[in-house]
Amino acid sequence: MIITREPEFLPETPNVFARLGRAVLLSCRESGRALLMTGEAFLHMRTMFSTRSRFDVMYQLYITGVKSLGVITVVALFTGMILALQTGLELRRFSQQVNIGTAVCVSLTREMGPFMTALIVAASVGSAIAAQLGTMTVSEEVSALEIMSISPIRFLVMPRLVALLVMMPLLTVYTDIIGIIGGAIVGKTQLGVSFRAYFDNAVAFAHNKDLYVGLFKAMVFGVVITAVSCHQGFCTKDGAVGVGLATRKTVIVSFLTILVLGYIITRVFYK
Amino acid sequence: MIRFEHVSKQFGSKKVLDDLSFEIEKGETFVIIGRSGMGKSVTIKHMVRLLSPDKGRIWIGDDLVSEARGKELSRIRLRFGLLFQGSALLQWLTAGDNVGLPLRQGSNMPQEDVDRLAEEKLKLVDLSDVFHKHPSDLSGGMQKRVGLARAIITDPEIILYDEPTSGLDPMTSRTIDALIESLRVKLGVTSVVVTHDLHSALSIGTRIALLEKGKMVEISTPQEFIRSKHPAVRDFLDANFITKKPDWETHPS
Numbered sequence: 001m002i003i004t005r006e007p008e009f010l011p012e013t014p015n016v017f018a019r020l021g022r023a024v025l026l027s028c029r030e031s032g033r034a035l036l037m038t039g040e041a042f043l044h045m046r047t048m049f050s051t052r053s054r055f056d057v058m059y060q061l062y063i064t065g066v067k068s069l070g071v072i073t074v075v076a077l078f079t080g081m082i083l084a085l086q087t088g089l090e091l092r093r094f095s096q097q098v099n100i101g102t103a104v105c106v107s108l109t110r111e112m113g114p115f116m117t118a119l120i121v122a123a124s125v126g127s128a129i130a131a132q133l134g135t136m137t138v139s140e141e142v143s144a145l146e147i148m149s150i151s152p153i154r155f156l157v158m159p160r161l162v163a164l165l166v167m168m169p170l171l172t173v174y175t176d177i178i179g180i181i182g183g184a185i186v187g188k189t190q191l192g193v194s195f196r197a198y199f200d201n202a203v204a205f206a207h208n209k210d211l212y213v214g215l216f217k218a219m220v221f222g223v224v225i226t227a228v229s230c231h232q233g234f235c236t237k238d239g240a241v242g243v244g245l246a247t248r249k250t251v252i253v254s255f256l257t258i259l260v261l262g263y264i265i266t267r268v269f270y271k
Numbered sequence: 272m273i274r275f276e277h278v279s280k281q282f283g284s285k286k287v288l289d290d291l292s293f294e295i296e297k298g299e300t301f302v303i304i305g306r307s308g309m310g311k312s313v314t315i316k317h318m319v320r321l322l323s324p325d326k327g328r329i330w331i332g333d334d335l336v337s338e339a340r341g342k343e344l345s346r347i348r349l350r351f352g353l354l355f356q357g358s359a360l361l362q363w364l365t366a367g368d369n370v371g372l373p374l375r376q377g378s379n380m381p382q383e384d385v386d387r388l389a390e391e392k393l394k395l396v397d398l399s400d401v402f403h404k405h406p407s408d409l410s411g412g413m414q415k416r417v418g419l420a421r422a423i424i425t426d427p428e429i430i431l432y433d434e435p436t437s438g439l440d441p442m443t444s445r446t447i448d449a450l451i452e453s454l455r456v457k458l459g460v461t462s463v464v465v466t467h468d469l470h471s472a473l474s475i476g477t478r479i480a481l482l483e484k485g486k487m488v489e490i491s492t493p494q495e496f497i498r499s500k501h502p503a504v505r506d507f508l509d510a511n512f513i514t515k516k517p518d519w520e521t522h523p524s
């Protein structure tokens with residue numbers, strides 16, 4: 001697949017409907033290209049252990065996984081605390097506050113864990129990918145790679161895809177654990193639920209299925225973030241302004257896609 | 272070797288190449304000069320299909336590059352080395368790794384051999400002690416020369432240079448000229464050089480072409496070029512004080 005594309009010049013139209021129609025057609029085309037690119041990156045994954053790719057893959061794993069850990073810890077802790085407090089206060093009216101264990105555990109593993117992790121990774125890692133690839137595109141570095149017959153998809157996209165596919169589930173598990181601990185702290189200090197009662201309750205009613213669905217979501221979100229950020233990066237034009245725009249669009253489009261897909265996946269698995 | 276057949280290219284309403292036809296022979300150093308914004312870089316990009324023509328065809332030997340895609344295009348592109356006007360070095364790699372990149376990613380050569388070759392090519396462009404520096408630590412002229420070293424590391428049969436000597440001091444420019452000339456004489460490389468430096472054009476060019484309003488208005492050897500009667504050529508030569516002495520020489524105050 002050729003990444004460097006010719007500049008396009010579409011005629012101006014004053015007609016609102018024509019403009020709307022064009023916007024729809026263009027976004028369909030862009031999504032298609034992003035999907036094709038991601039598909040090709042999946043095919044290139046068979047070379048991920050070769051000497052020429054190994055280092056890049058390792059480096060991306062490190063950047064994606066380790067660098068986001070700090071902010072994810074804080075967000076996860078407070079997500080768990082808010083969940084516990086919110087549901088706990090309601091449950092206390094029926095003297096059922098011991099059930100916050102289940103409430104926090106299920107909603108974190110199934111929904112909030114992957115969702116919060118994906119939002120943070122999209123905002124930090126995704127926007128960084130878009131900015132880097134965007135800068136490379138406008139300074140013709142991507143064209144230079146293509147001229148040297150080095151596939152930008154293998155060289156740039158594949159390591160990032162691997163990193164996000166591996167790290168998203170790991171980070172999600174981490175978010176789940178920290179969040180559940182946050183819930184326990186709130187339960188103990190504010191709702192009078194002992195740690196023992198909290199964890200017993202969590203283990204008794206949570207299903208493995210919740211965890212698996214959550215991890216599946218995390219992987220899907222990882223693919224979404226890679227596809228959106230790399231595609232936006234490669235489509236960058238007009239210098240520094242364009243790089244800013246690509247970053248912005250990456251965050252917006254990945255947030256929306258994550259939100260919608262998150263709903264759809266839950267819907268499919270829980271009738 | 273490189274043949275343009277009635278190539279036209281338009282960006283929006285701006286016509287850049289207009290029914291352009293010319294042919295570059297094997298082993299030639301073909302110099303393209305012309306004013307800024309006349310489409311010299313666009314012409315070069317057509318040769319490697321970073322741009323494709325609206326009309327017309329471009330042949331590289333027996334390969335129709337203007338319609339090639341996929342594997343075919345990769346194969347054609349491997350015949351080329353290209354020095355971009357803006358160097359286009361990867362910022363997170365050192366100069367040495369940048370030069371070695373085509374070999375490291377495109378062949379199974381061991382790392383030591385790649386490094387040795389990269390070091391060798393850096394010497395050729397008059398750079399030493401930059402192997403472990405990042406592009407952001409180099410001056411514009413040095414980055415340009417690293418880009419040049421990268422373009423020649425695979426020993427391609429055709430090398431395209433987009434302003435190889437712009438931003439370089441005159442002495443280094445002559446080194447680069449000598450390098451281009453020696454690649455032609457020793458290895459029979461076909462070169463296309465875009466330049467604003469008329470001195471290097473006249474000294475290295477086997478033929479010089481002047482691009483003006485989307486056409487090659489003059490294609491001739493350096494000897495014929497400086498005697499050409501074409502007004503655009505005269506303007507170009509006058510502006511470089513080739514045919515006319517500068518005011519400070521004719522009217523010393």
Ligand SMILES: Nc1ncnc2c1ncn2[C@@H]1O[C@H](COP(=O)(O)OP(=O)(O)OP(=O)(O)O)[C@@H](O)[C@H]1O
Nearest residue numbers: 007282287305306307308309310311312313314356
């Ligand atoms: N990607 C593009 N999109 C729109 N217009 C372009 C594009 N690339 C080139 N052009 C237009 O084509 C014309 C020729 O550009 P080109 O870069 O080839 O000039 P040049 O002869 O190399 O000039 P210089 O000597 O300054 O490098 C310019 O007027 C430019 O506006």
Ligand SMILES: [Mg+2]
Nearest residue numbers: 311312356433
């Ligand atoms: Mg140019």
